Amino acid sequence: MQFYHHLPEANMLSRDENKRYSRHVILDKVGMEGQLKLKAAKVLVIGAGGLGCPTLQYLTAAGVGTIGIIDFDKIDISNLQRQILFTPQDLGKNKAEIAAEHLKQLNEHVIFQVYPERLTAENALELFAAYDLVIDGTDNFSTRYLVNDAAVLTNKPLVYGSIYKFQGQVSVFNYENGPTYRCVFPIPPKAGTIKNCSEIGVIGVLSGIIGTQQANEAIKITLGIGTTLSGHLLIYDALKATYMKVAVKKSDDEVQKTLDLKASFKTQDYDLFCGVNTAEKSHEITGEYLKQLLNNDNIRIVDLREEWEEPQLEGSNVERIIMSELQEKMDRFKTDKIVVLVCQTGTRSNNVKQLVEQTLQQSDIKELKGGMEKYGK
Amino acid sequence: MNLNIKYFGRIVEITGVDEERLECSDSINLAEFRSLLLSRYYPDLKGESFQIAVDQEVKSEDFRIDKDCELAILPPFAGG
Numbered sequence: 353m354q355f356y357h358h359l360p361e362a363n364m365l366s367r368d369e370n371k372r373y374s375r376h377v378i379l380d381k382v383g384m385e386g387q388l389k390l391k392a393a394k395v396l397v398i399g400a401g402g403l404g405c406p407t408l409q410y411l412t413a414a415g416v417g418t419i420g421i422i423d424f425d426k427i428d429i430s431n432l433q434r435q436i437l438f439t440p441q442d443l444g445k446n447k448a449e450i451a452a453e454h455l456k457q458l459n460e461h462v463i464f465q466v467y468p469e470r471l472t473a474e475n476a477l478e479l480f481a482a483y484d485l486v487i488d489g490t491d492n493f494s495t496r497y498l499v500n501d502a503a504v505l506t507n508k509p510l511v512y513g514s515i516y517k518f519q520g521q522v523s524v525f526n527y528e529n530g531p532t533y534r535c536v537f538p539i540p541p542k543a544g545t546i547k548n549c550s551e552i553g554v555i556g557v558l559s560g561i562i563g564t565q566q567a568n569e570a571i572k573i574t575l576g577i578g579t580t581l582s583g584h585l586l587i588y589d590a591l592k593a594t595y596m597k598v599a600v601k602k603s604d605d606e607v608q609k610t611l612d613l614k615a616s617f618k619t620q621d622y623d624l625f626c627g628v629n630t631a632e633k634s635h636e637i638t639g640e641y642l643k644q645l646l647n648n649d650n651i652r653i654v655d656l657r658e659e660w661e662e663p664q665l666e667g668s669n670v671e672r673i674i675m676s677e678l679q680e681k682m683d684r685f686k687t688d689k690i691v692v693l694v695c696q697t698g699t700r701s702n703n704v705k706q707l708v709e710q711t712l713q714q715s716d717i718k719e720l721k722g723g724m725e726k727y728g729k
Numbered sequence: 730m731n732l733n734i735k736y737f738g739r740i741v742e743i744t745g746v747d748e749e750r751l752e753c754s755d756s757i758n759l760a761e762f763r764s765l766l767l768s769r770y771y772p773d774l775k776g777e778s779f780q781i782a783v784d785q786e787v788k789s790e791d792f793r794i795d796k797d798c799e800l801a802i803l804p805p806f807a808g809g
Contacts, residue, residue, distance in 0.1 A: 403809040491809040516738045516806035536787065537805040541739075542776035554808055585787070585803070587737060596735075598782040598801060649776045 373415050381577045393574045396420040396483040398499055400451040402559030403513045404489035405437040410567035412455045412462050422467035423447040434556035473620045476502035487511045487566050493540045494622040500533035504610045509573055513566040518555050518590040520562035523581045524569050530582035531602040538606055539648055540626040558590050612640045629690045629716050636721040652689040656700045697723040731797045738804045743773045756795035779804040
């Protein structure tokens, strides 16, 4: 009976699929079993831009069964130099929606889930939970830390890729007890100097080189073949045509700090962590979050308590300004850094916040919620 | 000992070169190397976030360099 060829199920391939994937199926390391693994796989791609487009094209062609695409951004003419999935007819339209539209034409057997919205701490965990693997094709540090933490909290392997001018980085994080993004880059770069592709430029073909390597890692993980980049950071230099592969280690401390965020994850402010202050967001910071801000040069943590008050707070970016010194040290609050006030119960920090904001005519000072009494408990 | 140093990403904007050789008479750990690089050579590196790989292995700040080696200065890239 040939009857079932017309009713393809997840655990079998249709006649058309058999022909389409024949060059995969004849490979020893893929075979019919591997092709069915690809078909059963659910992969989420964050960002349908320079990295996301080539990744999506190869995953779609390879027959990954379900592909999620999240991107809030619209297609701009300056994207076409490297985002070769898009055409001039697509300008002004949402990237996730248009990417899915084009990709469907490439392979009708793939199911696309489209999210034309911004990835946030509020929607990330639920979204990630619906997939087997996540690919990071974002273009800013705030979202990269958010993606890492959500991948750790939902226990999903994360394929990382990033580009800068003529160089790219690729790795696999949170896979088989390997390192996470935070293990490799625990502290975000100095804010203010961070620019994106639109400000610094990027060689178009680099997106394709790095994006397809991300697709390759995702396919190896799905098939369970070869050696992934987990435990290594691969750095490619397009000008020199050289690769450097450096070994990176897991840091249990960094992983634990991420796991500790679980309860308060939805309220985490990743912009703040990366030194981008947004006054409309909450001015209160939780104790778990304060731990992440220690030693971060984008942040100035001001401890308003007397020296004898416990527990002590230690970090290279922590300084003590007791209440009696406030007026003479008012200059310390005039800074490009984000100021976080800390006291014992939250009362002093609240008073000082109001006083400093009035005196300096600003409205973006943060404070530790509930004070150090609640810290670490 | 000779340290062959390779700079990546936006670190090169500060150093102006992507590779150079520095000589170091005594053994030093990576934290000391980091502050030496900042204080003596490139003060503008202050606040930059980067890891240091010694002979293709990212090492912690207390790792001691005591022989000729290649150091890679690795910042994260944001672009996508």
